[in-house]
Amino acid sequence: MDPRLTLVTLGVADLDRAVRFYEALGWTRSAYASEGIAFFQLGGLVLLLYPRTALAEDVGTAPEGSGFRGFTLAHNTASRAETDAVLAHAQAAGGVLVKPAQEVFWGGYSGYFADPDGTLWEVAWNPGLLPLPDGTVRLPA
Amino acid sequence: MDPRLTLVTLGVADLDRAVRFYEALGWTRSAYASEGIAFFQLGGLVLLLYPRTALAEDVGTAPEGSGFRGFTLAHNTASRAETDAVLAHAQAAGGVLVKPAQEVFWGGYSGYFADPDGTLWEVAWNPGLLPLPDGTVRLPA
Secondary structure (H helix, E strand, O other), rough: OOOOOEEEEEEEEOOOHHHHHHHHHOOOOOOOOOOOOOOEEEEEEEEEEEEEHHHHHHHHHOOOEEOOOOOEEEEOOOHHHHHHHHHHHHHOOOEEEEEEEEEEOOOOEEEOOOOOOOEEEEEEEEEOOOOOOOOOOOOOO | OOOOOOEEEEEEHHHHHHHHHHHOOOOEEOOOOOOOOOEEEEEOEEEEEEEHHHHHHHHOOOOOOOEEEEEEEEEEOOOHHHHHHHHHHHHHHOOOOEEEEOOOOOEEEEEEEEEOOOOEEEEOOOOOOOOOOOOOOOOOO
């Protein structure tokens, strides 16, 4: 199995609300397959927004769930200042500041926001894992 | 906010078990920052495995949660046969087949497996979204 993660799909309670949030972040919804689902190209992968009930049905599981969802997404930044700016932007777009940016034990500067469905995004300046010009990150060899 | 998703972190109940599973898929754990956390370079992004309780603590939330987690990850393939092979490989590695591969309404061929912590991976042949040689996917313009 090749080392490849190509899509991240978020189940959302209200597709229009979720699309508005991610568009307000400054991201562009693709015109691809636009009925009842939303696609955003993020570098070399695709973020999908899809109604939570439909996603559960596609998997073949019950849609109910509560509490901590056991995953986070991250947006690595090039500086502490970019971390602060992104967190402020996410709040202005309607996100919830879950953890203010702060110096963290692993040597970076990081905070979290939640999207309207509670998906947790870490916004992290990690001096050992800076985003490259093409938006990717590469672990040191 | 640049369109960038650089890390996906999965909270796991047993780090060693999770690492064994992803290594059995054929993926290579990075030597980067190896104590109590595992990093896998997947194309231009990084998959992290981290104890669920520690991840919740980092966010500042309670670790409890149950039911559908409201997200899926996907591994796009180049063919139906590759989808079948990947699902078989994931089962051999200790994954659970959640949905056998089948023709799906959007014109592809797709199934799901779950990792040892229940994270859902779709393995999908989508003729409109084939992986490129560098492992990325690009939505049609």
